[in-house]
Amino acid sequence: xxxxxxxxxxxxxxxxxxxxxxxxxxxxxxxxxxxxxxxxxxxxxxxxxxxxxxxxxxxxxxxxxxxxxxxxxxxxxxxxxxxxxxxxxxxxxxxxxxxxxxxxxxxxxxxxxxxxxxxxxxxxxxxxxxxxxxxxxxxxxxxxxxxxxxxxxxxxxxxxxxxxxxxxxxxxxxxxxxxxxxxxxxxxxxxxxxxxxxxxxxxxxxxxxxxxxxxxxxxxxxxxxxxxxxxxxxxxxxxxxxxxxxxxxxxxxxxxxxxxxxxxxxxxxxxxxxxxxxxxxxxxxxxxxxxxxxxxxxxxxxxxxxxxx
Amino acid sequence: xxxxxxxxxxxxxxxxxxxxxxxxxxxxxxxxxxxxxxxxxxxxxxxxxxxxxxxxxxxxxxxxxxxxxxxxxxxxxxxxxxxxxxxxxxxxxxxxxxxxxxxxxxxxxxxxxxxxxxxxxxxxxxxxxxxxxxxxxxxxxxxxxxxxxxxxxxxx
Numbered sequence: 340x341x342x343x344x345x346x347x348x349x350x351x352x353x354x355x356x357x358x359x360x361x362x363x364x365x366x367x368x369x370x371x372x373x374x375x376x377x378x379x380x381x382x383x384x385x386x387x388x389x390x391x392x393x394x395x396x397x398x399x400x401x402x403x404x405x406x407x408x409x410x411x412x413x414x415x416x417x418x419x420x421x422x423x424x425x426x427x428x429x430x431x432x433x434x435x436x437x438x439x440x441x442x443x444x445x446x447x448x449x450x451x452x453x454x455x456x457x458x459x460x461x462x463x464x465x466x467x468x469x470x471x472x473x474x475x476x477x478x479x480x481x482x483x484x485x486x487x488x489x490x491x492x493x494x495x496x497x498x499x500x501x502x503x504x505x506x507x508x509x510x511x512x513x514x515x516x517x518x519x520x521x522x523x524x525x526x527x528x529x530x531x532x533x534x535x536x537x538x539x540x541x542x543x544x545x546x547x548x549x550x551x552x553x554x555x556x557x558x559x560x561x562x563x564x565x566x567x568x569x570x571x572x573x574x575x576x577x578x579x580x581x582x583x584x585x586x587x588x589x590x591x592x593x594x595x596x597x598x599x600x601x602x603x604x605x606x607x608x609x610x611x612x613x614x615x616x617x618x619x620x621x622x623x624x625x626x627x628x629x630x631x632x633x634x635x636x637x638x639x640x641x642x643x644x645x646x647x648x
Numbered sequence: 649x650x651x652x653x654x655x656x657x658x659x660x661x662x663x664x665x666x667x668x669x670x671x672x673x674x675x676x677x678x679x680x681x682x683x684x685x686x687x688x689x690x691x692x693x694x695x696x697x698x699x700x701x702x703x704x705x706x707x708x709x710x711x712x713x714x715x716x717x718x719x720x721x722x723x724x725x726x727x728x729x730x731x732x733x734x735x736x737x738x739x740x741x742x743x744x745x746x747x748x749x750x751x752x753x754x755x756x757x758x759x760x761x762x763x764x765x766x767x768x769x770x771x772x773x774x775x776x777x778x779x780x781x782x783x784x785x786x787x788x789x790x791x792x793x794x795x796x797x798x799x800x801x802x803x804x
Contacts, residue, residue, distance in 0.1 A: 476670075492751070492760050492791070493726075493751065493760045493762065494726060494727070494751075497696075497697065497726075497727050500697055501697060501698075501699060501727075504672075504697070504699045505699060505700055508699075508701075529673040529701050530673050530674060578736075579734065579735050579736045580735065580736050580737060581700065581701075581703050581704035581707055581735065581737075582704075583704065583708075587700065587701065588700040588701045588703060588704040589700070590700035590703065590704075590735060591699075591700045593700075593734070594699075594700055594731075594734065597734055622753075622758065622760070623753055623760075623791055624751045624753070624760065624791045624792055625751075625753070625791045625792055625793065628792055628793055628796065629793065
């Protein structure tokens with residue numbers, strides 16, 4: 340992947356904001372001829388241009404295309420699903436450009452895991468490692484007590500509790516389902532305690548800096564594929580109902596998505612899944628609700644080892 | 649997890665139910681089944697969290713209540729209002745939401761407040777005027793998107 344970024348937009352202002360955010364490290368081209376869009380090139384596109392050129396984008400790896408959208412969440416979710424988008428960035432004035440550039444730098448660096456790329460070096464961080472479902476809420480609440488939310492609207496603590504609860508439960512109860520099935524076991528009811536085996540762990544990280552608060556929940560299963568994620572969000576957005584199944588109500592990812600300003604998944608099939616939720620620093624609940632949510636899905640492909648004889 | 653505590657008070661033909669703590673997968677409403685009162689008033693003031701499985705358990709419990717029973721929900725915190733707006737069926741059709749909390753912001757003291765509102769105060773999904781409980785400033789600003797926050801009022 341190279342550092343050349345093609346920007347397709349009807350708006351010079353969008354390009355200018357991206358250029359300013361990019362600084363010296365990246366080279367941005369404004370509306371270059373399509374043949375420059377090589378398979379390893381990253382592309383940023385506003386929604387109007389993207390929909391005009393959508394067929395061309397199908398030729399490119401999905402993970403290389405960043406779409407900027409001014410639409411509300413439910414419309415954006417339809418777009419994500421229709422075009423299998425991996426990066427949809429809310430067109431929030433003043434912040435969308437730096438958000439895209441940040442994610443592009445993360446992608447180029449190939450260091451996708453953890454909160455370090457989202458937080459300043461002097462950020463406050465707390466990490467919890469879990470291998471069972473006992474006291475998970477209490478442990479997370481203890482972690483929250485180390486953070487100062489005075490520059491935030493009143494609800495982030497409540498949201499973070501819900502998000503952590505949902506994501507930890509998903510990791511503990513759904514994460515090992517494939518392993519359980521492989522040995523003939525059924526999924527575990529959420530009412531029953533669950534214990535992970537061997538080196539399996541769920542790691543919860545909470546961090547805060549001058550820009551916002553970030554929650555990461557990472558498991559060692561790697562079962563939340565793009566298809567499973569989008570199928571779950573699609574159902575929840577369309578039906579807005581709880582499902583009657585024993586390992587969950589089918590709403591956890593949806594609620595987590597709707598409580599986040601940025602919702603990011605890092606995924607390596609069969610190895611790891613990380614869900615990162617970011618809430619911007621903000622004193623006004625109204626601003627939090629008006630911000631268009633962003634969605635990112637990063638996939639690390641397992642490298643097959645070849646043995647030379 | 650703080651288990652859900654259910655405090656009941658029977659006043660003639662009415663049952664007053666105070667819910668305290670978290671509503672989650674372990675929340676059981678068994679003690680509220682097969683009651684004979686014609687009216688149940690649920691007070692959510694002390695609910696601190698509800699997760700996705702809690703939403704499901706609550707919906708199932710509500711669906712099992714007799715249709716002839718009048719249901720009133722009161723003192724719904726913001727987190728409950730948000731869930732109602734995100735998930736269908738949280739409050740039973742035909743039920744009454746008597747009162748709830750809504751976020752307001754005072755520019756003068758730079759603080760958010762959860763203001764207790766009666767549903768009857770919200771006309772055409774417009775937030776009523778409120779005063780700052782911290783500094784007394786009159787006319788503090790409603791701090792959510794009215795059409796979004798009050799959408800639950802058109803659903804039950």
